[in-house]
Amino acid sequence: MEFFNENLIKEKEDCPHFYSPITAVIRNRRSIYADRYYKKEIPAHELEEILTNATWAPTHKMTEPWRFIILSDEQQVDYGNYMFNYHKDRYYDLPEVKRTVKFEYLKNYPLNAACIVAVVFQKNSQLLPEWEEIAAISCAVQNMALTCTALNIGSYWASGGAAVDYVKTLGLTDREQSFGLFFMGYYDLSQKPVTKRRTAIAEKVIGLKHI
Numbered sequence: 072m073e074f075f076n077e078n079l080i081k082e083k084e085d086c087p088h089f090y091s092p093i094t095a096v097i098r099n100r101r102s103i104y105a106d107r108y109y110k111k112e113i114p115a116h117e118l119e120e121i122l123t124n125a126t127w128a129p130t131h132k133m134t135e136p137w138r139f140i141i142l143s144d145e146q147q148v149d150y151g152n153y154m155f156n157y158h159k160d161r162y163y164d165l166p167e168v169k170r171t172v173k174f175e176y177l178k179n180y181p182l183n184a185a186c187i188v189a190v191v192f193q194k195n196s197q198l199l200p201e202w203e204e205i206a207a208i209s210c211a212v213q214n215m216a217l218t219c220t221a222l223n224i225g226s227y228w229a230s231g232g233a234a235v236d237y238v239k240t241l242g243l244t245d246r247e248q249s250f251g252l253f254f255m256g257y258y259d260l261s262q263k264p265v266t267k268r269r270t271a272i273a274e275k276v277i278g279l280k281h282i
């Protein structure tokens with residue numbers, strides 16, 4: 072596979088039945104955080120591909136319960152300041168120098184992201200139970216993450232208080248809810264991301280034969 076990053080997983084022991092190309096994409100997806108990004112723009116057609124793939128997520132009754140807002144460069148700077156203000160009281164017990172470093176880290180944290188997308192949940196609860204709608208928007212975000220992996224772009228979904236509250240400042244309607252921010256950015260592919268091991272399917276799946 073051309074796009075497959077050689078430094079990431081291709082271990083047969085992890086995946087003895089490594090037949091399908093989608094398996095490589097799924098298992099190579101890692102949450103890559105913004106402090107690992109270096110500044111580089113995502114080509115417009117790739118960003119369009121990522122967002123279009125989000126909209127190809129399955130939705131019951133085709134409610135498409137999402138809206139995405141791409142933060143502008145100014146909003147990325149604004150979000151860094153927002154994070155700083157959000158957390159600044161938490162570090163009062165740190166020595167002055169460490170506090171300054173922490174504050175600079177917070178302000179600069181989003182700046183190298185290639186793109187930050189606000190994830191907005193649109194409720195259509197008259198039609199469907201909310202869990203179905205949340206499941207659908209989660210599929211949409213996962214489609215973005217997998218497309219990023221296939222394009223060698225790091226990504227992760229930020230659902231911390233600052234991310235969720237920042238999205239609320241972007242003008243949501245009464246029937247919309249903030250689901251945080253989806254970060255995308257380029258990173259050094261030679262630095263293998265942390266692989267968080269998954270529980271064996273034998274412990275999670277009942278009824279599978281021949282394991």
Ligand SMILES: Cc1cc2nc3c(=O)[nH]c(=O)nc-3n(C[C@H](O)[C@H](O)[C@H](O)COP(=O)(O)O)c2cc1C
Pocket residue numbers: 100101102103227228229230231265267
């Ligand atoms: C809905 C959702 C919200 C998440 N929010 C955060 C977050 O706020 N901060 C964070 O560091 N990681 C967040 N993550 C990433 C998880 O920590 C990560 O997926 C998990 O540790 C497994 O690592 P992996 O994605 O590299 O496989 C979130 C993941 C999901 C699915």
